Amino acid sequence: MAFTRDFCEARAREAGEAASNAPLTNVRDRELRSEAAWRAMADQLLQVENKRRERENERSEASD
Numbered sequence: 001m002a003f004t005r006d007f008c009e010a011r012a013r014e015a016g017e018a019a020s021n022a023p024l025t026n027v028r029d030r031e032l033r034s035e036a037a038w039r040a041m042a043d044q045l046l047q048v049e050n051k052r053r054e055r056e057n058e059r060s061e062a063s064d
Helices: 005-021 025-063
Strands: none
Touching: 005 025
C-alpha cells in the first residue's frame, strides 16, 4: 500500500469519526490528536506534490 495523500486524508476522517463517537474524554482526545497528525501528513504530501509539479513545469519550459 502506498503512503499517499488520499490515504492520510482517509485516516484523518476515520479518526475524526472515532472522536465524534468516543464515549470517553481520553479516547476522544487521542483520536483528535491522531486526526491532526494525519491531516498534517496529508498537507505535507500536498506541498511535496505541488513542488514536484512546479519543478516539472520549470523543466519542461526550460527544454522548450
